[in-house]
Amino acid sequence: MFSKEELVKKALAAREKAYVPYSNFPVGAALITKEGKIFTGCNIENAAFPVTCCAERTALFKAVSEGERSFEALAVVADTDRPVSPCGSCRQVLAEFCPPEMPVYLANLRGEVEIMDVASLLPGAFGAKDLMKG
DSSP: OOOOHHHHHHHHHHHHTTTOTTTOOEEEEEEEESSSSSSEEEEEEEESSGGOOHHHHHHHHHHHHHHHHHHOEEEEEEOOSOOOOHHHHHHHHHHHHSTOOOEEEEEEETTTTEEEEHHHSOOOOOOOHHOOOO
């Protein structure tokens, strides 16, 4: 079993690999599967800003591209005054791939951690059921 602290430490280590020459705002994420496998991610910027990828999506996309579909928890960390919160795009991706009750540990460099679940991050999330016709 993992601990919240262990997952936040993995996110902190991932943050060190961020490519952020434009914003200078490194973010790290660590995602653990139900089987205990950890996937990390960092934000990766691009001069064409819309193609930038956030840490949370990097970790999720790495896991999904390796065939993983069952996730236990996610930690995300950045140098913010309050525990960092995922952007709207990341919230939508989390809602697509993670169970609504999955914990998401939001952290900052001061060691503050706030725990939310996926459903709380994006209430009323658009999903596959919304694509079904009558």
